[in-house]
Amino acid sequence: MAELYMARTCKWGVLRVVGGDVWNHSGDVLITPANNRLSGREGLDAQIHAKAGQELTDVTRNICLDMRKINAPPCAVTKNVVTEPFNLASNFKHIIHVVGPDCRRPNQDEARRTLLPETYSNLFATLAELDVRSVVSPPLSMGIFAYPHREGARLTLEIILGLLDGEEDPGFNDYTIVVKERNFISNMRTVYRETEDQLPGIDTTSA
8 A cells, every 4th residue: 555645635625645656546637747749758757658558659659740740849848738548547537748847957947936836727727627536646847857856845735735725626626646756755744844834724644
């Protein structure tokens, strides 16, 4: 059973942070941290492509080719693309390929505090269109895209909890962040401990 690092229950649902591999969990949607070429060749995105199978890679390659015909990026930063889950269909109904800010690129690193919230906002809009209830996701941009972990952990918690405790029902009621990177886990625990009384919702980690 995956280790539970934190759980927080809000007006419209619960946010959990757990350990393990994203593909070993289940939900309506699996989020993969894609690059703007949708190539599926880096980090966790490459692992998810490998698990989902060649059909997924073929689909994203065709999207890339179609967008190149009109001189557009396959998926610009902050945007997302929805595909079938293919070999992961027993666990998920959809895969959403989300392009968060890549902090290895100076211009995106400089704008990261704007780009990450925009990335989540666009993701939430897509989730509403799909009418799904449960989401399994890594923390966006915190892997090979090198977003600073302390800042990123705080912003991620604020964004998701803010939506789950907002005035309007976001549609989904179960958001699970799956993490393996020990440094990010450590930073998120520290941020949570330091800001728990300021965050929306109620701690239900031990419930």
